[in-house]
Amino acid sequence: MAEKPHKVLIIGSGPIIIGQAAEFDYAGVQACKAMREEGIVSVLVNSNPATIMTDEGIADITYIEPLTIDMVARIIEKERPDGLLPTLGGQTGLNLAVGLADAGILEKYNVRSLGTPIQTIRNAEDRELFKQLLISINEPVPGSYTVTTLEQAKEAARELGLPLIVRPAYTLGGTGGGIANNWEELESVVSRGLSNSPISQVLLEQSVVGWKEIEYEVMRDSANNCITVCNMENFDPMGVHTGDSIVVAPSQTLTNKEYQMLRTASLNIIRALGIEGGCNVQFALDPASSNYYVIEVNPRVSRSSALASKATGYPIARVASKIAVGRTLDQIPNQVTGKTMASFEPALDYVVVKIPSWPFDKFSPNNRVIGTQMKATGEVMAIDRCFEAALQKAVRSLETNRKSLLWEAPEWEWASDINAFPLEPNDLRLWAIASALRKGITPEEISERTRIDLWFTKKLRNIVEMENKLRSGPLTQELMWQAKRLGFSDEQIAELVGGSSSHISELRETWGIQAVYKTVDTCAAEFDASTPYYYSTYEIENEAKPTNREKAIVLGSGPIRIGQGIEFDYCCVHASYALRDDGYETIMVNCNPETVSTDFDTSDKLYFEPLTVEDVLNIYRTEKPLGVIVQFGGQTPLNIAAELEKSGVKILGTSVNSIDIASDRGRFREMMLQYGIPMPESGTAESLEEALEIAKRIGYPIILRPSYVLGGRGMEIVHDEAGLRQYVSTAVKVMPGRPVLIERYLENAIETEADALSDGEEVIIPAIMEHIEYAGVHSGDAACVLPPVSLPKKHIDTIEEYTKRIAMELKVVGLMNVQYAICDDIVYVIEANPRASRTVPVVSK
Structure with missing residues (x-):
């Protein structure tokens, strides 16, 4: 084993942005735990307070500071780490590590980059260096030119021909990139790319739009041992950023020869780069000839790493961190299985589907087109025994008005021509394909138009054919069983056969058709693994064995979206930690692969399931807990709380009625009038x-x-x-x-908010925050300061008095956030939320 460092600096990823979300919090937490296990002091720097990694006790020393070269240089000067882990903070971490090296900071203080050398980062991120490296190891690359000016780009385009893919260097999520189909687009996209690249460099690459996009997650240690953790296939062909694509694991349409060919190439690349740790390799594969090109490599933990880790049960970030400090794969136990070492390649006996979550429904939906620049804010993941079931489970995890594949836009209802459906890359394409199949358009026609592999469109036809069977009836026990095996929810079946979803649920129970749970064990049941990580399916054997311990279920917050971000996952994780400390068995239910809440060791049990009434009820009836906690996962669990309670679920903490009073604007106003608390x-x-x-x-x-x-x-x-x-x-x-x-609307009003905590008898107010902008800017978009700096004591006293009175009258047991506006010397209540709010992590820190 190589000499271990004594103190390691871990760079976080900063604020949540498109292309860089909660997956780096998950990675950072795992890295800090790995350092502690190895007896190494961890120093963490990150600017995002809404992360678990910045909590006291995760790293040995934590700095919540801006991620700039000057600030990190000061931290290095003070702490004197002898190692740097730059690969867990996304593109931010990589760019900062290169900047520190270029500024001479790492050399000055004798800090070595662990796992991924600085030159390897340059070789992978600099488009020209990467191209030359691939050529040197005989890996195929598309015809391309690296340019630093618009004139060079035009000259390259004349030689390569259009269309071209534009890929800026050292950027994240395809930022600044795009497809140039004509000269006008070339000028626009290249100019944007050059301005977004920190080194003003873009790669112009021959277009392989329409080819299959395949990803491999690979690991390598200092002894040159390499394994493949997972390979993933994009449902959408090349031309859509992988962060905006539906992704399936393991690949479904590759031949064994193609699989092994790309696996070998991935291992060649990670060895040539000299990475010690994890690496993501992306390929374009020509479905007609099996020729392939290497598209790019991420020499770090990435969004795909988080997905691969949750899909396989293989703790990539933890293993990569241990490799970086000198361990080899055969020396690292896989904590998930408890039986195998990290050198054991995962095997899957199920199918995983990831679907991105886009913000188009919140903002103007006029442009729903997706391409090479990522637009998704988050993603959901679902696991089942077949593609159809996993896909349908993922669709209902998204929490949009498109609750299932049955949704159709009004203009599709009478369409019969393929041109009537939006089959170009966009967020509605999956539903458009299903609708087109219902109207008699064949899978072959759809695949020809979209270049989506025929295997996938035929699987979608299987779903449509089952819809037709359910519509034509009668609903028999066998037909119900087949539908549930294909992932149909009770609500979908009710919509197709008529009647209510509760009637379908009762009928299903009568027929003994119940969800069972299978284990995600990384070894396809080859070993008797101890993994407490489950997914539902409709089979016979149930592998989730309930214990006799007192237990509680915590409902997570689903996909990251605008208004419901990492802050709520933070609250769910802390709920689990606190319950565990008090001796309760903790059960987490969530469908987001990016988060700490879905990590294997956050709770005693993890159910990777959609947050719907049916799915939660199935878990509740299996586990028989004391109750369910709904107040930490944002609006997602609150929206199903009333129906859960109606079905016999005990809601722990603030009652459903109190939640409803606060959520229903009319009921809340009546309560404020009753107690003489002013509202506009x-x-x-x-x-x-x-x-x-x-x-x-x-x-x-x-x-x-x-x-x-x-x-x-x-x-x-x-x-x-x-x-x-x-x-x-x-x-x-x-x-x-x-x-x-x-x-x-209160014009020129000062907006404030208070966070409160109540046990039903006593109310504590940890913080009152003053917004810098006047009322009218949403609190999630407003800059705020705490404690307040311009409020007179009488207003602070009033806010405290109103907050305590509201908490007591709502009978809050748990968290509450109240928003106020001060206008004409009067304190008005705007709204109260008897649940976790996005301010909780900030106030906690």
Whole structure:
């Protein structure tokens, strides 16, 4: 074993951005734990307070500071680490490590880059160096030129021909890149790419749009031992960023020859780069000839690494960290299985499907096109025994208005021509394919148009054929069994056969058709692994054996999206930690592969399942816990809390009724009036007529707030009747059938918020925050300071008094956040949320 460092600096990834999300918090936490196991002091620097990695006790020494060369240089000067782990902080970590090396900081303080040498980062990230390295080991690359000016790009394009893929160097999520189909697009995309690249360099590459995109996650140690952790196949062909593509693991359409060919190439590449740790390699594979090109390599833990880790049960970040400090694969036990070493390649006896989560529904949906520049804010993952079931499970994990593949846009209803369906890359393409198949368009026609492999479109046809069987009836026990095996939810079956989902659930129970749970054990049941990590399927044997311990279920927050981010996962993780410390068995339910909550050692048991009533009820009836905690996962668990309670689930903490009072704008206003707590003049409307009447009474400008939403979705300031009419006809669709609060907009008001904690008898207020912007900027978009700097003591006292009174009247047991606006020397209550809020991690830190 190589000499171990004594103190290691770990660089975090900073704020959540598109292309760099919670997967790096998961990686950083695993790295810190690995250092402690090895007896190495860990020093962590990160600027994101909403992370588990920046919690006290994760790293030995933590700095919450800006991720700049100057700041990290000061930390290195003070702490004097002898090792640097740059590969766990995404592109931010890599770029900062190269910057520190270029500035001479690493050499000055004798800090060596662990796992991935600085030159390896340059070789992988610098497009020209990477191309030359691949050529030197006889790996095929598309025809390309590396350019640093627009003139060079035009000259290269004349030689290569259009279309071209533009890939900026040292960027994340395809930032600044794109496809140039004509000269005008070339000028635009290259200019953008050069400005986004820290070294003003882009690669112009011959287009392989339409080829299969395949990824391999590989590991290598200092003894040159290499393994493949997982290979993944993109449902969408080349031309869509892998972060925006549906991804399937393991690959489903490769021949054994193709699989082995790309595996060999991946191992050749990681050896040539000299990486000690993990590496992601992306390939383009021509389905007609089996020729391939190497597209790019990520010499670090990546989004795909997190997906591969959760898909296989192989703890990539932990193993990579141990390799970086000198361990070899055969010296590292796989903690997930408890039986194998890290040198044992995972084997899967199930199918994993990842679907991205896009922000198009929250903002203007006019441009839903996806391409080589990533737009997804998060993703969901589902596991089942076949592709159809895993896909359908992933669809219902997304939590959009498209609850299943049955959803169709109104304009598709009578369409019969293939051109009527949006089959170009966009976030609705999966539903468009299903709709086209229902209208008689063949899988062959769809595959020819989209270049999606025929295997996938035929699998989608299997789902449509089952829909037709259910529609034509009758619903027999055998047909129900077949439908459940293909991933149909009770709600879907009810929609197809008629009746309610509760009736279908009862019928299913009567017939003895129940979900069972299988183990994610990395070894396809070759060993009797002890993994407490499960997925549901419809078979006979149940591998999730409930214990007799007192236990509680924590419902996670699902995919990261605008308004519901990593902060809620932070709260769920802490709920699990706290319950475990108190001696309870903890059970986590979530569907997000990027997060710490879905790591193998966060809870006693992990169920990787959609956060729907049916899926949670199945787990509840299997485990028989004391109850379910819904207040930490944002709006996701709250939206199903009432239905869960109706089905006999005990909700722990704040009651469903109290949650409903706070979420229903009308009920909450009545409570405030009853206790003499001021609110802006308002009214609730469920129709345009009611809205116009209330607006006339209050006067413009007004602010409209839908009930039961998160992150201000559907919220808008309206200045006149025309604006109100337009709002009611469009934005009310956000939550149909639920009232909209119409409220006098307090102009030039100071906005504040208070976080509170209550046990039902005593209320503690850890912090009051003052927003820097005036009211009218959503609290999630507002800069804020704590403690408040300009509020007089009388207003602070009033805020504390109102917060305590609201918590007691709502009978809050747990967390609560209350937002206030101060206008004309009056403190108004805007809203109360009796659940975790995005401010909890900030206030905690």
